[in-house]
Amino acid sequence: DSGVTQTPKHLITATGQRVTLRCSPRSGDLSVYWYQQSLDQGLQFLIQYYNGEERAKGNILERFSAQQFPDLHSELNLSSLELGDSALYFCASSVGNQGAFSGYTFGSGTRLTVV
Amino acid sequence: GDSVTQMEGPVTLSEEAFLTINCTYTATGYPSLFWYVQYPGEGLQLLLKATKADDKGSNKGFEATYRKETTSFHLEKGSVQVSDSAVYFCALKTSYDKVIFGPGTSLSVIP
Numbered sequence: 001d002s003g004v005t006q007t008p009k010h011l012i013t014a015t016g017q018r019v020t021l022r023c024s025p026r027s028g029d030l031s032v033y034w035y036q037q038s039l040d041q042g043l044q045f046l047i048q049y050y051n052g053e054e055r056a057k058g059n060i061l062e063r064f065s066a067q068q069f070p071d072l073h074s075e076l077n078l079s080s081l082e083l084g085d086s087a088l089y090f091c092a093s094s095v096g097n098q099g100a101f102s103g104y105t106f107g108s109g110t111r112l113t114v115v
Numbered sequence: 116g117d118s119v120t121q122m123e124g125p126v127t128l129s130e131e132a133f134l135t136i137n138c139t140y141t142a143t144g145y146p147s148l149f150w151y152v153q154y155p156g157e158g159l160q161l162l163l164k165a166t167k168a169d170d171k172g173s174n175k176g177f178e179a180t181y182r183k184e185t186t187s188f189h190l191e192k193g194s195v196q197v198s199d200s201a202v203y204f205c206a207l208k209t210s211y212d213k214v215i216f217g218p219g220t221s222l223s224v225i226p
Contacts, residue, residue: 002158004158104214
């Protein structure tokens, strides 16, 4: 157990629907990162939050949004889902935003299947 | 721009064979370098890291040396086991705090 908790582990939904993925970071970590992993695109950075504020954006579609709550858990919202959104979505956390960086701690991911 | 290149897989080795997975990078400044491992059905785990030139990261029998002159961070292990079968990702953290992952190299170790 890495200490980063992601729910649900699996999600099957229809095109056009909206889903919410949840992540609880490791205790003491203030930064949360969302990644999308697919066979053709590899591991793609989506977005980072630090202590409740958005800090960096990657290849995140406008149909996707995220937030980090006061208790530091984060949610990734995916709407108007398309077949191509089917992927593994990983959350990672780290202690700080800048300065000393010892690497990410990843959760075990949410496998999203859009049918 | 900043990038990470890894040798293409899949790599298939017999148990106790020597492993090398090549990783080269392009980055401005002085990045930190990492290897992550992803076992089937799991998230990525940090395997080892190096933060400056000539540093050697090591963990679980794996080693990698930060070579600034060749912009490389090759992963090595002297004797692989079946339990090492996984996907290995090389990654760098740039001077402006962006983390970039390579495409991953799948390793399969057969008894």
